[in-house]
Amino acid sequence: MSSASMSHSTNSGSQLLFSGYDPGTFYDEMVAPNGLPRPGSAPMFEKLANMPLDIFDERRKLADLSYLVQGITFTVYSDGRGTERLFPFDLVPRIIPRSEWDVIERGLAQRVTALNLYLQDIYGPQRILKDKIIPRNLVYSCKHFRREMVGLSVPRDIYVHIAGIDLVRDSRTGQYLVLEDNARSPSGISYVLENRLVMRRTFPRAFEVCEVLPVDHYPNELAQILRSLSPRTGDRPVIVLLTPGLYNSAYFEHCFLAQEMGIELVEGRDLVVVDDVVYMKTIHGLTRVDVIYRRVDDDFLDPLAFRADSLVGVPGLMNAYRAGNIAMANAVGTGVADDKAIYAFVPAFIKYYMGEDPILQNVDTYLCSDQTQLSWVLDNLKDLVVKAVGESGGYGMLMGPSSDKKTIAEFADRLKADPRNYIAQPVIPLSRCPAFDPVTGTLSPRHVDLRPYCLYDGEKVTIVPGGLTRVALQRGSLVVNSSQGGGSKDTWVLRGDE
Amino acid sequence: MMLSRIADSLFWIGRYMERADNTARILDVNYHMLLEQPPDTYKLRWDPLITITGERTRFYQTYDEAIARTAFDFLGYSEDNPNSIAQCIIHARENARTIRDRISRELWEDINGLYHKINKLRDEGEDLARFCDAVKRGGHRFHGVCDATLPRDEGWHFLQAGCALERAEMTARILDVHYHQLIDGPQILNDARSHAWMAVLKSVAAYEFYKRQYTQIEPEKVAELLLLDARHPRSVRFNLGILQNSLYAISGSVPGTYGNEAERLTGRTHEQLTYDSIDEIFSGGLHNYLEELQVTCRTIGAQITETYLYYAVSA
Numbered sequence: 001m002s003s004a005s006m007s008h009s010t011n012s013g014s015q016l017l018f019s020g021y022d023p024g025t026f027y028d029e030m031v032a033p034n035g036l037p038r039p040g041s042a043p044m045f046e047k048l049a050n051m052p053l054d055i056f057d058e059r060r061k062l063a064d065l066s067y068l069v070q071g072i073t074f075t076v077y078s079d080g081r082g083t084e085r086l087f088p089f090d091l092v093p094r095i096i097p098r099s100e101w102d103v104i105e106r107g108l109a110q111r112v113t114a115l116n117l118y119l120q121d122i123y124g125p126q127r128i129l130k131d132k133i134i135p136r137n138l139v140y141s142c143k144h145f146r147r148e149m150v151g152l153s154v155p156r157d158i159y160v161h162i163a164g165i166d167l168v169r170d171s172r173t174g175q176y177l178v179l180e181d182n183a184r185s186p187s188g189i190s191y192v193l194e195n196r197l198v199m200r201r202t203f204p205r206a207f208e209v210c211e212v213l214p215v216d217h218y219p220n221e222l223a224q225i226l227r228s229l230s231p232r233t234g235d236r237p238v239i240v241l242l243t244p245g246l247y248n249s250a251y252f253e254h255c256f257l258a259q260e261m262g263i264e265l266v267e268g269r270d271l272v273v274v275d276d277v278v279y280m281k282t283i284h285g286l287t288r289v290d291v292i293y294r295r296v297d298d299d300f301l302d303p304l305a306f307r308a309d310s311l312v313g314v315p316g317l318m319n320a321y322r323a324g325n326i327a328m329a330n331a332v333g334t335g336v337a338d339d340k341a342i343y344a345f346v347p348a349f350i351k352y353y354m355g356e357d358p359i360l361q362n363v364d365t366y367l368c369s370d371q372t373q374l375s376w377v378l379d380n381l382k383d384l385v386v387k388a389v390g391e392s393g394g395y396g397m398l399m400g401p402s403s404d405k406k407t408i409a410e411f412a413d414r415l416k417a418d419p420r421n422y423i424a425q426p427v428i429p430l431s432r433c434p435a436f437d438p439v440t441g442t443l444s445p446r447h448v449d450l451r452p453y454c455l456y457d458g459e460k461v462t463i464v465p466g467g468l469t470r471v472a473l474q475r476g477s478l479v480v481n482s483s484q485g486g487g488s489k490d491t492w493v494l495r496g497d498e
Numbered sequence: 499m500m501l502s503r504i505a506d507s508l509f510w511i512g513r514y515m516e517r518a519d520n521t522a523r524i525l526d527v528n529y530h531m532l533l534e535q536p537p538d539t540y541k542l543r544w545d546p547l548i549t550i551t552g553e554r555t556r557f558y559q560t561y562d563e564a565i566a567r568t569a570f571d572f573l574g575y576s577e578d579n580p581n582s583i584a585q586c587i588i589h590a591r592e593n594a595r596t597i598r599d600r601i602s603r604e605l606w607e608d609i610n611g612l613y614h615k616i617n618k619l620r621d622e623g624e625d626l627a628r629f630c631d632a633v634k635r636g637g638h639r640f641h642g643v644c645d646a647t648l649p650r651d652e653g654w655h656f657l658q659a660g661c662a663l664e665r666a667e668m669t670a671r672i673l674d675v676h677y678h679q680l681i682d683g684p685q686i687l688n689d690a691r692s693h694a695w696m697a698v699l700k701s702v703a704a705y706e707f708y709k710r711q712y713t714q715i716e717p718e719k720v721a722e723l724l725l726l727d728a729r730h731p732r733s734v735r736f737n738l739g740i741l742q743n744s745l746y747a748i749s750g751s752v753p754g755t756y757g758n759e760a761e762r763l764t765g766r767t768h769e770q771l772t773y774d775s776i777d778e779i780f781s782g783g784l785h786n787y788l789e790e791l792q793v794t795c796r797t798i799g800a801q802i803t804e805t806y807l808y809y810a811v812s813a
Contacts, residue, residue, distance in 0.1 A: 070603075149669040246596045270503050272811045281502045283652060283748065283806040 017056055017443050018049045020433070025172040027431035028445055029094055031054065036181075039498045040097040043209040048092065053441060059202045060091055060436065063291055066198055072190075072252055088487030089195060090435045094448060094469040095210075099270055101465060103174055104167065104452065107360030110350060111459035112163050112454045115183055115337045117353040118346075119159035122336060123149045133352050134345045138369065141420055142342065143390035144184070144335020146298060148305065150483060152322060154331045156458045161329040161453045162186065162222065164467075167360070169431035177428065178360050179449065183338040184330060185295045188468040188488075189218060189453050190253035193260075195490040211495035213465035218453065219260035222293075225457045226261075229327035230290040234402030237290040239263040240280065242271070244296050244312040248369075268296070276323040291327045298332050340389040340423045341367050364426055368419040368492045377424040378415065381408050384424040386415070399478065401427055433489065435471050447472045449480050450457040450491065466491030504600050506807040507593040511609070512546035512660025514593070518586035519637030520702075523575050524550060525583075526630035529566060531693060533591050544569045550675045553579055556698040571625045583633055584620070587613055596638040602647035632755040649750075655744035659802065662744065666737035667795035673724050674788040677717065721784060722776040734791060735771035741798070742768050744752055748806070760801035769793050779803045 012314050023031045030041045037045035048056070113246070122139060123146075129136045139145060164186025166179040189497050196215050200207060230237030243254040245267050258265035267392075271289065279286035294301065300310040305318035320326045336342065336416050346366040347358040366373040377384060380398050388396035398411045415422050432445035449497075452467030469489040470480035480486040524547055532543055544564035548557045553572075556579060561568040576582045591613040598606045615636070619629050641661075648654050676698050692715040699715075700706040704723060707730055712719045727733040742764045751757040756765055779787050 070607075070660040243802055246592065259546060264499075265599050267499065267503065270501050274811065279811075281809070281811065283500050283502055283505045283656075286811065 001348070008333070015053060015442060016049060017051060017053065019442050020046075020440075021434065021443055021445070023432070025171070026429055026445065026447075027169055027174055029096075029431055029433040029448065031434065031445075036209045038095075038097075040210075040494045040496075040498075041095045044093060044095065044206055047203070047206055047209075048443070056091070056436075057441075063089060063091060063198050063202050063310075066201070069192075071224055072194060079349040081153070087191060088473060089198065090446075090487050091488045092201075092434045092436065092443065093199065093490045093496065094165075094433050094450070094493045095492045096466065098494050099497050101493045103359065105463055105465075106185060107358070108165055108178075108246070108452055108454050108463055109193075110354065110356060110359055111165060111178065111181070111346060112160060112456050114349040114353055115163065115181065115276050115347060116158060116162050116456060118349045119331070119334060119337050121353070123152065123159075123333060128349070128352060131201035131347055133350070138341060138367075138420075141369075142336045142339040144298060144333065144339060146333030146336070146369075148318065149331070149333035153324075155231065155324075155327040158229075158329075158458045159183075159331040159334050159405060159457060160337065161225055161331075161456055162230075163456070164188065164451045165454060167450045167452070168363075168428055169450075171429040171431050176360060176450075178343075178346070178429070179363055180340070181338040181343055182451075184297065186252040186451070186453065187253055190256040190469050192453070192466065192491070193218065194256075195488060199490040212492045213495060215464045215466060218455075218464045219257060221455050221462050222257075223261040223263070225424070226263075226291050226293055226329060228457065229329065231324055231327055232288075232290055238280075238288060239291040240266045240271075240289055242266055242268070242292050242294040242296050242314075244268075244300065250295065257293075260431055263293070268310075268312045268314045271314040272494075273314060273320050276316070276325055278314070278317065278319045278320045278326045279334065281407065283408040289326065291329070292407050293329050298449055301332065313448075320371065327331055335390070340365075341369065341420070344423070363428055366424040368415050369425065372413065373424075374419050378412055381412060383427065385427055386411060386422055386424045388421055389423055390421070397479075399427070427478065432474075433469070433471065435473060435487075435489070437475075441446050444475070446475075447478050447480065448489070500652045500656075502598050502807045502809070504653065504718070506803075507597045508601075509655050509660040509802065509807070511590050511593045512657040512662075513664040514586040514590035515609075515637060515640050516661045517581060517582045517668070518590070518633055519640075520665070520672075521551060521581070521583050521586070522630040522633035522637070522699045523574055523703070524672065525570065526627065527697045529570075529630075530698040531625050532566070533807075535693075546675045546678075548572070550671050551579075551581055552671075555579060566626065570629075574626070574629060577622055581761070583629075584616055587616055587636075588634075600653065602643075605643050608643045612640070630745035631649075644738045652748055655747045659741055659744040659748075662737040662740040663795060665732060666734045666741070667792055669732055669734050669737070670700060670725055670788050670795070672701060672789045673721060674785060674792070676688060677721065677784055678789075698732055701725075704730055704732055711755075718780060719778055721779070725779070725809065726771055726776060728772075729734040738764055738768040740747060758801065758805045760798050760805055763794055763798050763801065766789070 021031065024034060024046050030037060030045060032038050064086065067089060072087070095238055118128065119323040120231060128134055129139065134295060148307065158181045164182040166182065167176045169176050170177045192215055207445045226238055232343050241254055241258045241263055243251060243265060245251065248254070264280065266280055272279050272281060272286065277375040278289045280289050296312055299307045301313050303310045303313050304315045304317060317326070321328060321332065344362065347362055351358055352357045366377050368374045368377055384400045386398040386400070400408065430447040430449060433448045435446040437444040446468050447469045450469050469487055469491045470486045472478060472480045473487045524805055526542060528547055544566065547569055548554050548564050551573060557564070557572050561572065561577060565686070572579050573582055577585065579585065591609050594601060594606050594609045610779045615632055619632060644657060676694065695717060696705060696714045699708050699720060702724065708720065708723055711723065723730060723733065725734050728735060730736060745761045745764055746753060749757045749761065756762040
């Protein structure tokens with residue numbers, strides 16, 4: 001029991017949000033081990049601690065309603081029909097003091113720069129392979145390595161324009177670690193912007209007291225980068241967002257970003273390639289397209305170049321890309337940078353390409369493709385997290401400590417059958433943050449991660465302060481993915497530390 | 499600049515919303531009319547309704563006879579009937595969701611709300627009258643929200659074109675089926691003839707207007723109003739006028755000319771409806787006239803599609 005429940009009670013006797021709140025043995029983002037708020041969190045903590053439960057409940061319902069009315073939903077396919085579901089939003093913000101954020105920001109900028117240098121190299125001179133920093137067969141065996149991209153130059157030499165880097169804070173050290181790189185088409189930024197909007201409406205006064213850095217310039221920053229990629233000079237470039245369509249789980253985000261950036265939202269069937277030039281079909285004929293912000297995976301982009309069964313792609317798009325008549329963000333083939341086995345080498349990339357020490361550390365990672373590491377992993381499966389290298393969204397994953405013997409045995413067989421496809425990591429005791437628990441009607445600590453969104457314009461990395469804080473709403477759960485029952489929080493980076 | 503797919507979605511939002519609305523009107527009026535008639539006429543009255551919607555074959559694959567319950571089931575909610583009211587609203591919502599970045603938030607929320615409302619009524623087992631009422635109100639609100647929140651750009655004109663074309667065709671079809679039934683139908687229906695024509699007028703919200711124009715309920719006059727009237731928003735002529743204006747606004751063609759086949763057919767038919775007299779139409783056979791009108795409406799729809807929405811690109 002912490003002292004938090006006692007310290008701010010104004011109507012004693014009745015239950016308050018922090019009643020019985022116990023930060024426990026994990027690092028708590030808001031409450032220090034002595035039960036008092038961490039420095040920057042004090043104003044919000046006080047506000048919540050003194051807020052009557054019914055008022056909090058009312059605001060919570062208002063926030064939920066605003067997501068429902070707007071239809072901010074994602075689609076789950078477990079029932080075969082595709083059901084629209086709300087992405088649960090938790091009203092307690094995750095607060096990051098400025099000095100902590102500065103470190104994160106420098107670390108991410110360094111990492112995203114290194115990922116781009118690596119991609120330029122892999123699809124270019126391949127120095128890093130010749131210098132044997134990373135095994136050639138590991139790179140070539142990546143599911144998302146694109147042989148077609150070798151020797152091809154991309155506009156302004158940028159491969160990863162948009163990256164979502166997943167960070168976690170290790171409770172044992174208090175340090176942030178990089179858990180995953182997402183260098184293909186990371187989603188979630190729309191929630192960052194919508195969450196902030198809802199928070200500003202729900203707790204307007206809190207924003208007067210806490211100096212929170214704004215996030216709403218993201219669409220402008222992205223639009224500016226996209227414009228700079230246009231292969232044509234002169235005319236105002238025509239930029240489109242390519243979506244797989246209504247049934248994609250991120251369709252809401254695609255609509256949202258297209259609207260925010262004032263660009264056209266298109267599906268594959270809206271585009272046509274004539275003489276290696278991409279056009280969109282309008283009611284008055286064809287209009288030339290210069291830049292595609294694509295939210296369609298490589299595999300489905302062009303049925304002539306990749307998967308022939310793709311119905312969402314554009315036949316001939318790769319030819320137009322090769323001819324330099326269209327720019328795409330992110331570039332094709334960036335999956336060779338966010339493969340979970342390649343991840344283990346990113347600190348080495350930073351050293352090799354930039355001559356710097358990594359500012360943000362990796363989580364220890366065991367490559368099952370390595371015979372020695374595999375046998376160690378197999379012996380210790382019950383204590384490890386195992387991930388499929390080419391997957392994302394929490395699919396194809398084993399959480400050793402919470403799995404039964406049968407599941408572990410099945411996973412062991414899969415590892416032995418296809419070792420290259422798996423990596424293993426120790427379970428990180430993720431930090432926690434107070435979140436509303438509908439069972440008790442009060443706040444309880446829940447595990448969180450953080451996905452900042454990084455934009456790279458070829459020279460510098462721009463990161464909107466904060467990012468998406470995902471929270472595992474189930475008691476004790478460490479899995480924060482929306483597809484696995486996670487929710488999100490607004491993330492506040494403060495102008496100062498307090 | 500407007501993507502063909504977005505124009506297509508707007509065109510079909512218009513058509514589906516109008517189709518749902520018309521179907522609810524037909525269902526509702528028939529139901530109320532029959533409450534005051536002898537039970538043995540039921541079958542004879544519900545069958546033409548199924549015909550109007552063009553889904554006769556499909557209906558009799560599932561049901562043995564057309565009575566209030568089966569007609570409501572089939573025209574109201576059935577998932578097997580692609581033109582049931584619920585399916586029309588689902589399709590309209592799906593189109594709206596696809597292009598929600600291009601329509602007003604109010605319009606999306608309105609269509610989304612109607613969809614949820616219909617689901618709720620079904621789950622609560624609400625009766626035919628309340629259900630139809632909700633759909634009709636939804637239709638009125640839809641037009642109101644469009645009018646109050648959409649910019650008058652090309653998208654607006656595709657939406658208008660969809661509504662107008664659908665309404666023109668539906669009115670022609672309603673008239674055709676009822677006329678056929680009432681003139682050539684079994685003797686037993688004769689007593690109720692004027693009631694039936696009143697029902698037709700009510701189903702297109704033209705009853706009050708008719709009463710002010712004419713004294714007696716006469717089939718020729720009803721047909722005249724529904725086909726040729728220049729002022730009533732559900733007459734075929736009125737709607738072809740709206741359609742023509744929208745097509746001109748989209749293409750930039752000057753009135754009196756045409757730039758594509760859809761405009762030529764719309765213009766020609768609108769002129770006919772302007773200058774034909776109801777006596778001429780009857781002497782040439784109303785049924786033939788109405789049938790030709792319906793065929794023309796379908797051709798216009800196909801031509802709009804071919805010109806703007808799914809044209810061929812030579813790669």
